Amino acid sequence: MQRAQALVQGSHQAMVAQCQSHLRLLKKQPSFVCDDFDIETAVEAALVRAEDLDCAYIFVSAKGAIVTLSGWVASESEITISAGIATNVPGVQSVHNHLSRSL
Secondary structure, three states: OHHHHHHHHHHHHHHHHHHHHHHHHOOOOOOOOOOHHHHHHHHHHHHHHOOOOOOOOEEEEEEOOEEEEEEEOOOHHHHHHHHHHHHOOOOOOEEEEEEEOOO
């Protein structure tokens, strides 16, 4: 049992080390963001926290460190704000902003 736990712990540590190595290549130092789902979730959480943004119709997808924002917002300023927020999320290398003001 202890051997199995040691193997799992060693595997987890190796995965974390690999993730940190990849993120250093992106010149970002997030503590946990590694895969597409984590990046999407982190961007969505950052958008939700923004007080001057209604993100109800913003959809986030990630492929590697490239994030795509799509959907609809109320103003041009919300388009700019959304891109800025996404760009500053750890692990994001670039943002493709396909937000628009109309449904």
